[in-house]
Amino acid sequence: MSTASTEVSAHSHAHGPGHHDPHLAHHFDTPEQQFTSAKLGMWIFLGTEILMFGGLFCAYSIYRHNHPLVFKFAAEAYLSTKWGAINTVILITSSLTMAWGVRAAQLNQKKLLISCLVMTLMGAAGFLGVKTIEYSAKWDEHVWVGSWNKYNGDNDASYATPPPAQPTTQPAIQIPVPAYSPTAIADDANTGLDVSQIKPRYAYSFNQSIQLAPPKRASDAKPTDEEQRDERYRQLSASDQWRVNTFFSCYFLMTGLHGIHVIVGMGLISWILMRTLRNDFSSEYFTPVDLVGLYWHLVDLIWIFLFPLLYLIH
């Protein structure tokens, strides 16, 4: 007890007998109060995280609401339900190991805590691995963001080749409409736009630059996946064709911000792992384990919403 009292005087603002916890900051009365305050602060931070993702979910909602066929086309053509589901299972599993790790920390089970943290880290790495496979495939198929997206009508370098300049004598109203896009004509006719006032920039040139597969094949040949995809693309209205890249903007912004959170989470879990190896935690003090756990569960929580909203559009 003499040791305890010396420690109390060393942390002179700790109050009451027995509260000699070196982790107890002087402005808290009890470890309980300190723990609940820390947790409250973490929850407020998680609230702001939800609000930040809320902006992206809002953008997603508006684009999907206004262009449902764009989202249906793009998700079906380019997103793999299989990889998305695998990543969902990976993240849920890593959430389980994290929750189990918190439990292990609470119960002084150091070895179990280490295994749980390592398994959580492996889950995070596995998730990023799958994401790398998915992102690489999209890079190969030229469906990234901005000018790296072949559907982006503003492309002027990588994928879209501007048509030769038209003679000035030619009326601007003669918009070169591809023969394979009848819906485009109907769509334009219904807009009521005075197209004679509009000068074409490189009208429909990006359609040609996409190098769609020939629409007609021998009737006995089964169309390939690519041909089916291009056929579905042709069935979109002209204004929808113009906006296919907005789906990929939503996809990469949402999964990208989420992926950054996964990377940050891996850093935090590694930090917790090192502190565990240093014997920093016990049932008396496991606040950082608990809070990092909360952060990791939020990452899981956001993915639980991203998966159906992005991958399961049918």
Added chain:
Amino acid sequence: MSLTHSNDIPAPVADDVGPDAPHGVHAVPRRTLAGVYGLLILFTVITVAVSKVDLGAANIWAALLIAVIKGGLVTMYFMHLRWDSPFNGLILIVALFFVSLFIGLALLDSHSYEPQMKPTPMYVKTQ
């Protein structure tokens, strides 16, 4: 020393915390963790299966409902909200409320202007 998470909510005693469980620490029981994990996997399978059935406009609501159930399981059990001070849950609910307000109002606005909007074909862009 005890680390109870809330003084006014009785924390259920973990059924398998073992004899060396420190008094007052509420560890989530193993069977609860495993059960919640099983449910989360089950709901993942369900949400994939439901997405393959054409329910029209109901598909998105079914997907969101399942996601909310899964989110509820994660927050209540993995994130310990069930045994925490209700104030933590209140923060979550307030954040979700404002996000839905944000999205809802933005959608209403987008929807109400839609009839006045003309599609923007690409040839509107001029040199």
